[in-house]
Amino acid sequence: MxxxxxxxxxxxxxxxxxxxxxxxxxxxxxxxxxxxxxxxxxxxxxxxxxxxxxxxxxxxxxxxxxxxxxxxxxxxxxxxxxxxxxxxxxxxxxxxxxxxxxxxxxxxxxxxxxxxxxxxxxxxxxxxxxxxxxxxxxxxxxxxxxxxxxxxxxxxxxxxxxxxxxxxxxxxxxxxxxxxxxxxxxxxxxxxxxxxxxRGLVGEEVTITGASKDLHSGMYGGPAMNPIRVLTRILGGLHDDEGRVTVPGFYDGVPEIDPEIAAQWRGLGFDHEAFLGEVGLRDPAGETGRSALEQIWSRPTGEINGISGGYAGDGFKTVLPSRASAKVSFRLVGQQDPHAIRDSFRDWVRAQVPADCKVDFRAHGASRAxxxxxxxxxxxxxxxxxxxxxxxxxxxxxxxxxxxxxxxxxxxxxxxxxxxxxxxxxxxxxxxxxxxxxxxxxxxxxxxxxxxxxxx
CATH class of the missing domain: 3.40.630.10 (Zn peptidases)
Known part of the structure; x- marks a missing residue:
């Protein structure tokens, strides 16, 4: 034509x-x-x-x-x-x-x-x-x-x-x-x-249950295990000091980007300070040594999207909750297997739950990159x-x-x-x-x- x-x-x-x-x-x-x-x-x-x-x-x-x-x-x-x-x-x-x-x-x-x-x-x-x-x-x-x-x-x-x-x-x-x-x-x-x-996606909901009912922290605080304490300790260990996800096998199937494509990305002149500055932030918080574009486009992530448990209303209530929950998502790249990652994450959580608590999971979708x-x-x-x-x-x-x-x-x-x-x-x-x-x-x-x- x-x-x-x-x-x-x-x-x-x-x-x-x-x-x-x-x-x-x-x-x-x-x-x-x-x-x-x-x-x-x-x-x-x-x-x-x-x-x-x-x-x-x-x-x-x-x-x-x-x-x-x-x-x-x-x-x-x-x-x-x-x-x-x-x-x-x-x-x-x-x-x-x-x-x-x-x-x-x-x-x-x-x-x-x-x-x-x-x-x-x-x-x-x-x-x-x-x-x-x-x-x-x-x-x-x-x-x-x-x-x-x-x-x-x-x-x-x-x-x-x-x-x-x-x-x-x-x-x-x-x-x-x-x-x-x-x-x-x-x-x-x-x-x-x-x-x-x-990127692909794995969504997972985690619920830790301790006592059979909410407890008064003055009467039970100390000897009774607090599910929020268990959950936050586990979630606090989801990343290491260099921003990498600690779930075993998480990086299986994660490739390095092609050098030619990496050069094209550098040529885009992406300004991470301006990008983060638009939302009141400054410093990239992902993997150390990876550019912001790499972190967004070619690297996998693990994020805590929501957490609940106990009393969060107005005023104060000295409760030791029976349950605590969190919603966690993983963005996937390359050949990462969403089902293998879900299984590994669940095993990783179970290994950290004390005997006096139980853990339940609810899946929220899984798709490959x-x-x-x-x-x-x-x-x-x-x-x-x-x-x-x-x-x-x-x-x-x-x-x-x-x-x-x-x-x-x-x-x-x-x-x-x-x-x-x-x-x-x-x-x-x-x-x-x-x-x-x-x-x-x-x-x-x-x-x-x-x-x-x-x-x-």
């Missing part, structure tokens, strides 16, 4: 593309609330019709929950699957919005115009960047540069209960050479990134294409969080994903007054056109 002509068409068509996005944003497709089931159906129907308007054979596919949208178009070269989600978060508390969250508007922002509406950034605006790129290519050239499968989900914001069964039932149809996922953000306002590693095989040529092709569009040089980066769909694509469909998004840190996703910079929308469309041109 003639890339310059496609990019020129994208520029000229931006007002119409923005209005199409506004039409989608007006649909309150809140997946977690049954009251909006019909609206989720309407959003799926809108996407089917929009894809069909420029020649994509698309269908709304039923699930036990909200429907999937699947579309196909033939082309030469590799086969890519593009994923996005059309459902959005609830808008509560409504009184904190400056306007109707489903009445989108262009407003002035610190970097130029912004699109203000629920779903503007997460994920309708991001999803439509790819759709608009495909529309411009079809209009300018009459064909796609490669074979494309469009795959839009309607339950991402409510836990994706239908996703895995749907992928398993339709694996042959949905499998491609590589997946493209637009549900992430820029590294900073000038620099795009391709997320190539996502996702690590993409970046030697696939599409990664470097996409990185160079992004660099051509944005002021800063694109990098292969990590993410401290988890995006389960990438792992499902790998385990069920056998393909890696390139996670490329154009959101910004101040987009206020999941919060009142969500927005998406018009520049992100515009450059995002141009970026996908460049990427499709490059990988084809």
């Amino acid at each position: 003639t890339l310059d002509a496609v990019l020129a068409r994208i520029d000229a068509d931006l007002p119409a593309a923005t209005e199409r996005l506004f039409d989608l944003l007006r649909i309150p497709s809140i997946s977690t609330d049954p009251a909006y089931k019909a609206e989720c159906d309407r959003a799926a129907d809108w996407l089917v019709a929009d894809l069909a308007s420029f020649g994509i054979a698309a269908e709304k596919r039923p699930t036990p929950g909200h429907p999937m949208v699947v579309g196909h178009v033939d082309g030469d070269g590799p086969h890519v699957l593009f994923y996005g989600h059309y459902d959005v978060q609830p808008v509560d508390p409504l009184n904190l919005w400056d306007r109707d969250p489903f009445d989108p508007e262009l407003q002035d922002g610190p970097r130029g115009k912004v699109i203000r509406a629920r779903g503007a950034s997460d994920d309708k605006g991001q999803l439509m960047t790819f759709v608009e790129a495909a529309r411009a290519i079809a209009a300018e050239t009459g064909r796609m540069p490669c074979r494309i499968t469009f795959f839009f989900e309607g339950e991402e914001e409510s836990g994706s209960p239908s996703l895995v069964p749907f992928l398993e039932q339709n694996a042959r149809e949905l499998s491609a050479d590589i997946a493209l996922i637009c549900d992430t953000g820029l590294f900073d306002s000038r620099t795009p990134g391709i997320v190539t590693m996502l 996702s690590v993409m095989q970046t030697d696939h040529p599409a990664f470097e092709q996409a990185r160079k294409a992004l660099t051509a569009e944005w002021p800063g040089e694109a990098a292969l980066i990590g993410s401290g969080g988890s995006i389960p769909v990438a792992g499902h694509f790998k385990s069920i469909l056998g393909m890696d994903s390139m996670l490329i998004g154009f959101g910004r840190d101040d987009d206020q996703i999941h919060s009142p007054n969500e927005k998406y910079d018009l520049d992100s929308f515009h450059r995002g469309i141009r970026s996908w056109a460049r990427i499709l041109h490059a990988i084809a």
